Amino acid sequence: MTVSTAIARLNAADPDFARHLDHLLSWASVSDDAVNQRVLDIIKAVRERGDAALVEFTQRFDGVDASSIDDLILGRERLELALTRITPAQRQALEKAADRVRMYHERQKQDSWQYTEADGTVLGQKVTPLDRAGLYVPGGKASYPSSVLMNAIPAKVAGVAEVVMVVPTPRGELNELVLAAACIAGVDRVFTVGGAQAVAALAYGTESVPQVDKIVGPGNIYVATAKRHVFGQVGIDMIAGPSEILVVCDGQTDPDWIAMDLFSQAEHDEDAQAILVSPDGEFLDRVAASIDKLMPTMERAEIIEKSINGRGALIQVRDMQQAIEVANRIAPEHLELSVADPQAWLPQIRHAGAIFMGRHTSEALGDYCAGPNHVLPTSGTARFSSPLGVYDFQKRSSIIFCSEQGASELGQTASVLARGESLTAHARSAEYRILADKKGN
Template structure:
């Protein structure tokens, strides 16, 4: 018997139960934070020697020199060459679609004349970005594509990838993805020591301007600590999917979409909103029948028990309202005429429109980025994109005919704030 929370929006305690279901404490583990602080301090002070020591300890290696941590372009090309043709083709096709989508996101510089003055915006790429990629058995070549390609489209001059190789285990698809994405340098390090190396720089590993990419709790804690020294993409929580269904999709499809997120880990969240009680019962039957077929069934089972839910709603309108409160990472609109409902959705990381559009397409090859805001942060943040690797500088050039006009405004406001040097600086521009 599979346990999963079943709610009805007409229940008087529905909101209370929903809040309890959504609650996720993303607090830091004190022991992890203390360990990470020590690792980062060592890397900052001792540089290469600390990176080598921690890499040997945690990845069970015997590296003696920092140069042994770097892979060559030949290594990456070899990994690409030895891949089965089916995998190589799939990686390339996914990369092409991801690149095509992100090229649409490029920000442009602009200028305009305001009287006798010039105002505008200059857009420039980051100089150097670090990409953290999990290694060993938990390897995700799709994450390489999703993080590296928008950085390259943005014009980032140098992309440094770090990927641990515990027990010297390398994942050829990850390295092949790095080759396809035109990653510039790859170092076989991971954990907090890799984040520290990217943030502070060592004799061998250059300091970067921003660190992106997923990692475990130690990596997340390290990214939190180095933020401000470098930029970071986000500190993501467990994966989430919310499906709004009108009861007309094959229940097996819906169940497998729910499973697709639940199989990530025990804290992942899978929720279905539907007004059709009969369909919800059919979904429950499909869960019972399909779960035993899944290789990761115990993870799915625990995820559904801890954080999953089947929720009967009054209407699709109400489903959209609830969805906006949840602000899910992934939202599937598995309904007829889904475009009609799109305008009612305000908060979601990615929206999958129509019953044929499963979330897995977005994870791998549709084109939009799969690095998405979690834990309700879609209320105020966006998917990773080219804009995360570009920055904007304001352009201001005041012409001689405008100095008196702007100078008087600035002078009045500066005196009002008690900042006399500001005022005098402005006044110098228009007084004889």
């Protein structure tokens, strides 16, 4: 296979650097009108015809010979069977990864709390898990058992009573690794449906698919569009864009390592983004040479080439301080600090989904087994959002209990503010509870 790499070279000293960087980072994730309308039609059909629509769409889009919804349901025993069908090494790897993911997320659990004021008023917060979560898992070529672990385990740690998984099975092909991961992660029910129809079924429920409170997990443009439309009916995790990696390097890491780290995200799809930032121009040249050398050895070379040439970049900066500034400007999904003392730079990192510290910490470890979640904000949304976690499957209710004295004291304040807003019923409701000796004050 012949590949030709021509990764973009940018220099932060150039007067038009900001414009070129903005162009490089731009990503239009909005569905076109045709996709949008098709998704709306699918959602409408599932809401109106339930299981029958799911069977029809699964036959049409996935080529599955299903005569009824019963053909699209996998029981717990089928998940357990998958554990016996994968290799011992695969099972051991899944179980070790699951243990590490579970251990990390156990530390994220939030507990309810209360405190009592001097007059007896009690304030607090009640933390409650969602009743039911829906997990979308891609099928076919894009089969990711690691995503099953990363989505299902935090839900179970949070205390979600039921996790329902949907996974398409093109032409009826089941992925044993995905099913084994579902078994290990504690998934309760599995439906072999996908696309916008699966999202609609989870959001609104059918005769067989239970309605969930939140839908998580990656998918194609139809899945993402459907998640946008059902948001509000249910919660969603995020609308994810293409995978991203930004490597900040001082020029002392093996250039082959860096090239392969860039490849690790570029191989996801042609729209993935891989960027290297360094103050060492000669090092950028060496990494470019490593890219050319290693590219032909990759199984997914064509995908990597399109990603690297289309959205990748090698960026030269003045110094490490400017490298960090560029990193914060990009707010990447994955940030590798491939430097001598990453801990020294960590306080200055403000925007990143996950931060990989030091030369030996490849992003790939985070994808599979380090422990932290690999479901991360993309397309600059790390400026305001966080990795998927236990907190995404817990909700918080405020607790307010007023003593007689507390209601009287607070009532006076509420009365003034309510009347200032011309909300008389609010004011009088609070005033009824003001103690007699306070009303003249």
